[in-house]
Amino acid sequence: MAVPKTMKAVVLRGRLKVNTEEVPAPEIRDPRDVIIKVSLAGLCGSDLHQYRGEEPYGFVMGHEVVGEIVETGSAVKKFKIGDKVLSSFCTSCGECSNCQAGWTARCPIGTVPGQPSIAGAQAEYFRLPLADSTLFPVPDDIPAELMLLMADILPTGFSVAMNARMLSGKIETKGVAVVIGCGPVGLCAITSATTMYETVFATDLYIPRLEAAKRHGAIALPLADLEEELSKRTDGQGADAVLEVVGHPSAMVTAMKLARPCGVISSCGVHSREIGLDGEMLYDKNLRLQFGRCSVRTYYPYALEILRQNQELFSTFIEHKVSLDQAQEYYTLFEQNKIAKTVFVP
């Protein structure tokens, strides 16, 4: 399958503005690259950071991809042309000390495609660097559409729950967790958290999202009601773990309020502003906190198991499958919280 000279792609052209354009198709640039013919490219909550931002424009968006390898660099050993693959949303070398420690999201030469320095996957073809240590094979027993969730949001949702558990130093399925934010990652966090905590609450400022949160296993309530119910169920102590999946300072302030003394706050929200935290509360509650991006490779096998065991639940997860030509329309709806998970089918 020869790669054509040009292809259709979703290009960021300004604040809240994407164009579907004909652009040059990618070529192998490094022996560790592969070219993927994109089957599905997700629209992810973190795409909105760039979509809403003021970064330099003019690059192809997207970092969630399932597709088929159509070209391989000379150093690629674990994958071959024709393989159906899924890519982690961030590339990693697999060899540096960070990768060896399991911190693949912080590989010094890793990147997240879909930014000025590296074209993304919302396109017909996609160049993926460091293929051997970034790709996963698509297994036979899980539909490609579900596998797309494994690129970012399901491992991220799993990791925010698992990190809470590891922070607390406990592994019994016990206690009360609260998930703040019921978007796609939040729902993945909820399903994951139900395997680790006895009770999982969830909340979101956008009330229609609470229905999906209930389907995923949470006691989903508006914040004021949740505070009351949480207090009732914990003798006024608060949650053992709060999972922050929003990435806004106000969500962290809420998290601190909901956490019990000696509780933990695990955050996977993409923070970009200053977060003003109440120092007295941090001290008086002896809080532990974790921030940051999910190292997909490290959490992958566990997150895949969550997906495998919840295929029916997640089968309705992708609400919209649309063409690249509909990018602006669906970016707009997604940015306005009007739709849940959307996928482009080139």
Place this chain on the structure above:
Amino acid sequence: MAVPKTMKAVVLRGRLKVNTEEVPAPEIRDPRDVIIKVSLAGLCGSDLHQYRGEEPYGFVMGHEVVGEIVETGSAVKKFKIGDKVLSSFCTSCGECSNCQAGWTARCPIGTVPGQPSIAGAQAEYFRLPLADSTLFPVPDDIPAELMLLMADILPTGFSVAMNARMLSGKIETKGVAVVIGCGPVGLCAITSATTMYETVFATDLYIPRLEAAKRHGAIALPLADLEEELSKRTDGQGADAVLEVVGHPSAMVTAMKLARPCGVISSCGVHSREIGLDGEMLYDKNLRLQFGRCSVRTYYPYALEILRQNQELFSTFIEHKVSLDQAQEYYTLFEQNKIAKTVFVP
């Protein structure tokens, strides 16, 4: 030994103002109380929070005490009159779920003596509540003066290092730690950290303190030099662990700067203000943080071992042994960072 009707005590009388006064001696109020004849009462960095503060005045200061039991409440079972004891700086019941989980510093009925609701130990006599689950016997092989360090600062210094290790999920003696703050607790943190990390750096805005930090085992440098040296030794990555022993927002900002990606920040500083943290850095570095007060009972046996193995080092730790009548003078010097550890001998 009968307790007299009145006694000498150090009473907080206003901002930066303590008086040595004749006050009523304490009496048993609860069956779990004991009355201790004070041999040594420490002046602790955290006393300065009240000394500098605007809280209601008029109470006896101090929460570090070694002494002899002279009266026991009817429910006290583990200790008897005549026992030489050391008290944890915060009382705990030993029975609630927090105490059982090892979070004795957050026992709902626990308190830190030396505040409006409970008189402190800088006095001739001291009433200690919840004696059975708050006191420790003074062992024969360690001088009382050294044992005083076990009331707060040595367990606190140990815990800030141990918590960093637990946050990181690693227990090998490896990697680089930085201690921010070289006051008494900082020195305890340094000695503890040298048993857990290959290299321990330390810094303090008050340069004369760096000498003591060196004696305790750190590479102690002014901040700018430390940043350079740390960067050189870690390929620009930063410290695996930063121990924050100051309790000021600026120390947390420095800690975040010094930590490596996926590093940990362990704080035992008593924070009371809003801490403005760079959300982008928290996310981009995948940081883990821990705050709060040391649960002395939980860390006690380990911290005692650090003391036992470093008796000579700590033997010069208490710089000044003074009478209660000299309280104002030594509070002033201590508040101005002019002296290190001081102890009152009633």
